Amino acid sequence: MEIADFSAATDTIIISDLHLADAEPPHPRNPLWKRFKRKKYFIDRSFKDFLEEIQKKTQNKLELILNGDIFDFDSVTEIPPKKRPFRVNWLEKKCGLSSEEKKSRYKISVILRDHDVWIDALRGFILNGNRVVFVIGNHDMELHWPGVQEDILHTLDVPQEFRQNVRFCEWFYISNKDTLIEHGNQYDAYCVCSNPVHPLVREGFGVFVRLPFGNLAARYMVNNMGLINPHVESNYIMGLGQWMVFFFKYFIRVQPQIAWTWFWTSGVTLFLSIGEGFLPAIKDPLTTEARVEYIAAKANAAPYMVRALRELHEHPAVFSPIKILQELWLDRALLLVTLLFSSFWIFSVLNLITPLSIYWFIGIFLVFFPFLIYYAASVKSDVYAFQDKAIENIPIAAQITKVPRVIHGHTHRPIHSDVQGIEVANTGTWSPAFKDPKCMEKYSIECFAWIRPKADGSSREVKLMVWKNHGFHEISKAATVEAHK
Numbered sequence: 001m002e003i004a005d006f007s008a009a010t011d012t013i014i015i016s017d018l019h020l021a022d023a024e025p026p027h028p029r030n031p032l033w034k035r036f037k038r039k040k041y042f043i044d045r046s047f048k049d050f051l052e053e054i055q056k057k058t059q060n061k062l063e064l065i066l067n068g069d070i071f072d073f074d075s076v077t078e079i080p081p082k083k084r085p086f087r088v089n090w091l092e093k094k095c096g097l098s099s100e101e102k103k104s105r106y107k108i109s110v111i112l113r114d115h116d117v118w119i120d121a122l123r124g125f126i127l128n129g130n131r132v133v134f135v136i137g138n139h140d141m142e143l144h145w146p147g148v149q150e151d152i153l154h155t156l157d158v159p160q161e162f163r164q165n166v167r168f169c170e171w172f173y174i175s176n177k178d179t180l181i182e183h184g185n186q187y188d189a190y191c192v193c194s195n196p197v198h199p200l201v202r203e204g205f206g207v208f209v210r211l212p213f214g215n216l217a218a219r220y221m222v223n224n225m226g227l228i229n230p231h232v233e234s235n236y237i238m239g240l241g242q243w244m245v246f247f248f249k250y251f252i253r254v255q256p257q258i259a260w261t262w263f264w265t266s267g268v269t270l271f272l273s274i275g276e277g278f279l280p281a282i283k284d285p286l287t288t289e290a291r292v293e294y295i296a297a298k299a300n301a302a303p304y305m306v307r308a309l310r311e312l313h314e315h316p317a318v319f320s321p322i323k324i325l326q327e328l329w330l331d332r333a334l335l336l337v338t339l340l341f342s343s344f345w346i347f348s349v350l351n352l353i354t355p356l357s358i359y360w361f362i363g364i365f366l367v368f369f370p371f372l373i374y375y376a377a378s379v380k381s382d383v384y385a386f387q388d389k390a391i392e393n394i395p396i397a398a399q400i401t402k403v404p405r406v407i408h409g410h411t412h413r414p415i416h417s418d419v420q421g422i423e424v425a426n427t428g429t430w431s432p433a434f435k436d437p438k439c440m441e442k443y444s445i446e447c448f449a450w451i452r453p454k455a456d457g458s459s460r461e462v463k464l465m466v467w468k469n470h471g472f473h474e475i476s477k478a479a480t481v482e483a484h485k
Contacts, residue, residue: 004164006131007300009176010060012451012460016067016183016409017429018043019139019231021075023114030254032437033226037075039114041432041439046446048121050467055128057472058452062130065173067409067427068137068183073099074211074218075139075230076107091268095220099209104142105151112155123156131165135173137183137410138191139218142209143168144199167298171196172309174300178460179451180401184408184426187390189317190214190327190383191410197291197310198283201276210281213273213317213324220272221265221328227254231412231433232443237381240373250437266328270321277318301401308400312393314386323382332376339368395420405462407449414447416464416477425449425464447475 024037035041055062077096079088086102097103112119126132134152136143143149149168156166171193172182185191191214193199201210211219222230227250229235238246251258289303296303317323325331343365350356394406405423414428433444446467451460464475 004167006063006133006167007177009063009451010453011058012063012065012175012179012449013054014065014067014181014407014425014427014449014451015430015447016137016427017069017231017412017431018047018066019069019072019075019429019431020111020115020118021072022078022110030226032250032254035437035439036229036231036432036434042115042117043430043432043446044115044117044121046467047118047430049470050446050448051121051125053467053470054450054472055125055130060452062125063133063175064125064130065133065135065175065181067135067181067407068185069139069409069429069431070134070137071108071111071140071143072431073104073107073111073140073142074215075223076110077223078107078110080106091220095223095265095268098206099142099211100206101145101147104145104209105147107142108148108151112152119155123158126156126158126162126165129165132167133173134166134168135181135183136168136170136193136196138185138188138193138212138215141193141199141211141215144170144196144209169299170199170295172299172301174305174401174403175451176460177300178403179405179407179462180397180403181407182397184390184410185212185214186313187393188214188383188386188410189314189320189323190386192314192316194277194316195281195283197288197295197306198281200282201279202282203276203279207282208276210276210279213269213277213327216269216273216276217266217328220268221262224261224265225255225258227251227437229432229434229437231429231431232435233383233412234435237383240376262329263333266330270324270328270330273318273324274321277316305401309397312397312400314389317386326379327381327383331379332372335372335375339365339372343368391419391424394424395422398422405451407462412444414445414464414475416462416475418477423462425462427464 021037023039024034027033079093079097092098097107122132134143153163153166171186172180174180186193191212193212194210199209200207218230222228292303292306296306343361346364347356347361390408398406407425407427409427411426412429412433413426415424415426417424427449428447429444430446431444435441435443447464448467449462449464451462454461466473466475
């Protein structure tokens, strides 16, 4: 396949984590249920105004990098009507379709249908002679399907000659030989694509895109907990006390059976994460090198860079089931069951010796209960630790690709800093991220990175900026460092 020339760029715009998904219909009896997915919170109009305004700020043609999680396949819960082109099992009806190609194409059709304004904005941008690069993230991993990519191009409805200005890259892209752009999920054990060179697996009679633990948790757990906003980690990474407060403030009125929902969906997530994680990738040794060369050509890289960057990737968490148990809280559930059983066994033995009141069983359990509380308090989520590992790998990734600058997304936390002499930026998120189910406390800002020539024309420089009130405002390095202390 012929690869268009993307090797040089003057102005490059990078944004990430839009998380475009299907629109959630109103629920009159439960107005807070997935409120963040309502159409009123879509960023489409803002995105359209942003593209129009930024084209006015430069006479150069723009390179727009959509750096991962642009589409959120895992949040799509709509299924086809009764006359379906494929089989849908009971789990898919409750949680969303799996990652087979036909089902992924249905999901992208739903997303594109509900985001026509966004599509119109991107179409106009391309027709003006600008180019667009999609870098695949963890929540849009189903972009690996050629059919999904073709559906996006078809919906954009641009003439054939303009299609060459749109590119899909597996997990990284090098802009103008001076900037490595990665979504960043490859350094997160919970969200890593275990083999982006060969992302497909076979199970039974079906072929799927292998999804990491984080995706499956979003699909099976979060999709069934409609008061949890998945775009803000503090919404679901909480201690026991915080969960209790959240339960009595919101869940007790809306979803009092949340404990059962958590239990069965976490069990499904655990089972599928480990089951799919151990499946062998579909690959042909005779075509592997050609595949590496193709990925490299699209990313403006050399084949050795593809192989070297691949070696930097984190080991998937599914190979450490204890970590999965802890993140799902199933370890604490198992300990609770063990304590209850042990208390009942001791009570039963004592009751054989002398008749005892049921209060003795409660008393024995209360003796053990502090051990459960102590253990629960000692277990900390590794999500932030895994995300921070991306920073540790940046100097090596920059050395491999011979660039002075690396830009990520994924964490939803804007950053502009320096790590061992390498300039580092993270573009945060444009997603409908709110800290509360009422969507009153907004978490996200519409942040982007702009790489453009310096005033003296010697080289390019990057600025981390915010699109707000139809204007651009730079975020200083000091401000991003202070925000994340």
